[in-house]
Amino acid sequence: MSVSRLHSGSLRGVDFWFAAYVLILLAQVGRLPLWLSGFAAVLGVLGWIIRRQGRRGIRGRWLAVLALGAAALFWVFYRGQFTVDTAASFLVLTVALKWLELRRRRDLFILFFILCYLVVVTLLFHQSILWAVVLLASLFLLFTGLQVALGASVSGLSGQALRRSGWLFLKMLPVVAFLFLLFPRVGPLWSVPLVSDQATTGLSDEMTPGGITSLVQNDERAFRATFGGEPPPRSQRYWRALILDRFDGRTWSRHEFDEREGLTRVSESAPSDSLEPGEYEVLLEPHGRRWGFGLKDSVPASSNVGMDFRGLPRFERSVDTQTRYRMKRDSETEPRQLSRSGRRFYTQLPEDGNEETREWVARERREAGNKEALVRRFMNHFREKPFHYTLQPPELEDNPVDELLFETRSGFCEHYASALAFMLRTAEIPARIMTGYLGGEPGLNNDYLIVRQYDAHAWVEAWFPDRGWVRLDPTAMIAPERIESGLEAAMSGEGSFLQDDLFSPQRYRDIGWVNWVSLRLDAVNYYWQRWVVGYEGQTQLSLFEKMPGSIGFRELGLITAGAVALIIGAAVLFSVVQQHRRRFRDPWYRLYDRWCRWLEKRGVCGARHTPVSAQVEAAVAAFPEQAERIRAFGSVMNRVFYQPDTDPGPELKQARQLLARIRRQTIHGRSRTAASSGG
Incomplete structure (x- = not known):
């Protein structure tokens, strides 16, 4: 290869690199804005065509203008966002521009190395086994292209370069696996957020009747849960996440929570030893917020999760990657007192609106005699009247509680929870809305539970001085099959379960082979995430603690250093011997x-x-x-x-x-x- 020009072997190598670039861009599509994905694709194709035709390409002056324009557009779009996601997006932009500058040998090496680096960066955002295989294939293509570009005697499409790369990867696989197990997994002391403050699919920190309905048409996983012993029955799996305690007449929201974050310490994952009875482990999908999910009366059992002052799981930083944490059931966690200011806060309502409901509650209150009896009357009202549970409720106007209770009588869980909370507060009973998930389906061999977005649910908690916060779920009165059997059973008559997603495997779970394949694919991803992606400090230590002797990070470092020295020495010796044998063959x-x-x-x-x-x-x-x-x-x-x-x-x-x-x-x-x- 000439120092200043690229020969035909280099051009054949660029073909392999372009194929790898296409695979890498596919992994960026859901993360990057549409304009940046299209820009990167167009520049990559343009640069590849220019190289294949042997043309000089865009002049340096126009390339500089293009780069400045792209950088300005990037700044306008990402202004104020200091995250790893922003830096990774800018890296995609620079790689795309580099395709227009392949003129010298130096450019060839720069493109190879930044493509390799982009593969590694992409793994921060895509950690499923499918994307890991795709990105490994892109690395394979990159190293194959490097052989073709540097060795003119190796033909690009004859299979010789592919066989050499395959043999190289096979030889390195045991070394990589060995170092993966032994290398001490010590996390950084601090880290910037991985993604911006834009939440992904999941619960919102406010609720307007109709908001959760959009989630129940989504079959994406929210989290998986594994129990130490038998899991609680489905009707008791209320996964608490958010408390909504402010009502403006239509929308429920949380009061004044500052969840901004900057540089934070990276928490270690939960250990991987066996779960004790009463413990459960949650493998949480990224949702871009700081809240977690837990059953009532639970306390943290791992160091990477905490509790807020109201007993809900919280993290020090947004959940921007899959996170594994542990909780433990503890019946003594519930506080048994509520201050006078707290009582006022949890009974606040707008001064006017929904007058018919206010009058009806006043009549019921006079007839009930005490608060417990009044709550029973409220719940019986939902069970006895012809309320209808539907994913296609009519729209509500200015007085949504009045219209729901006395006119439409059709709605989803958030409609009825909103109405019950309003009724309780009107009766001066402290109440709040709890949002989270309900239920969970067994995974392969019942080893864990899968909780999906369509399990999203809203219910009410009311305060009683002798019992604390008590769960009240009007949905259980209207559609008990939703509580006992899940959303699909509740919607069987209406036929609206996942009606907007024709290709969802969950929609066809009654077909045996579809369910068989779906469960096994999910199990593969679950164990991949738990034992490979989640192989961190505590997991590594818990694994080596089962071996004789006391092995900590210091001992692992010494073992790893010795192993690396041994591997390097063996590789040098093997190379010398092979060279000698090759020569004399x-x-x-x-x-x-x-x-x-x-x-x-x-x-x-x-x-x-x-x-x-x-x-x-x-x-x-x-x-x-x-x-x-x-x-x-x-x-x-x-x-x-x-x-x-x-x-x-x-x-x-x-x-x-x-x-x-x-x-x-x-x-x-x-x-x-x-x-x-x-x-």
Whole structure:
């Protein structure tokens, strides 16, 4: 390859790199804005076409203008966002621009290395086994293209380069696996947020009747849960996440929570030892917020999760990657008092609106006599009246509670929870809305539960002085099958379950083979995330604690350093031995070795460290009577070593005969000379 231009081998290597670039861009589509994805794709295709046609490409002046324009657009779009996601997006932009600058050998190496780096960065955002395989395939293509670009004798599409890369990857696989297990997993002391403050699919921190309904048409996983022992029955799996305690007449929201974050310490994952009875482990999907999910009366059982002052799981930083944490059931966690200001806060309502409901509650309150009886009357009202549970409720206008209770009587869980909370507060009973998830489906072999977005649910908690916060779920009165069997059973008559997602496997779970495949694919991803992606400090230590001796991070560091030194030494030794064997499997190398040993024996100093031409001249000077044969032998050897495209096979016999005659004649000539000198 020329220093300034790219030869045909380099162009064939660029083909492999372009294929890898396409795979990497596919992994960026859901993360990048549409304009940046399209921009990166167009520049990549344009740069590849220019290289394939051997054109000079865009001039430096116009390339600089394009780069400045793209950088300005990037700044406008990402202004104020200081996250890893922003930096990774800018890296995609720079890689795309680099495709228009492949002119010199240096550009080739820069493109290769930044593509490799982009693969590693992409793994921060896509950690499923499917994307891991796709990105590994892109690395394979990158290294194959490097072979083709640097070795003109390796054809790009014949399979030779692919076989070499495959053999290289197979040889390195045991080393990578060994270092993966042993290398100490010590996390950084601090980290910037991975993504921006835009939440992904999941619950919102406010609720307007109809908001959760959009989630129940989504089959994405929210989290998986594993229990130490038997899990609670489905009707008791209320996964609490958010408390909504402010009502403006239509929307419920949380009061004044500052969840901004900056540089934070990275928490270690939960350990991987067995779960004790009463413990459960949650593998949480990224949702871009700081809240977690837990059952009532639970406390943290791992160091990476905490609790807020109201007993809900919280993290120090947004959940921007899959997170595994542990909780433990503890019946003593619930506070048993509520201050006077707290009572006022949890009974606040707008001054006007929903007047018909206010009047009805006042009549019921007079007839009930006490608060417990009044709550029973409220719940019986939902059970006895013809309320309808539907994913397609009519829209509510200015007085949504009045319209729901006395006109439409059709809605989803958030409609009824909102109405019940309003009724309780009107009766001066402290109440709040709890949002989270309800239920969970068994995974493969019932090893864990899968909680999906369509399990999103809203219910009410009311305060009683002798019992604390008590769960009240009007949905259980209206559609008990939703509580006992899940959303699909509740919607069987209406047929609206996942109606907007024709390709969801969950929609066709009644088909045996679809459910069989879906469960096994989910299990593969679950164990991949738990044991490979989640193989961090505590998991590593809990694994090595089962082995004899006390092994900590210090011992792991020493073991790893020794193992790396041993691997490097073994690789060097193996390379030397293989090179020696390779040389002496070749008859030309064996012949060359005999020639060098003969020269050394005859006193031609430094023979092995000089070119063949210098060896020939030194031999002619020492044995002028053999000059013709020595030069003929040297000519053959030069063609073999310095003109590899020629076929020297037929000359091997001639070279052997020449060397044999040279050695024989020089021995005989020296014998005759010595005899005449003695006589």
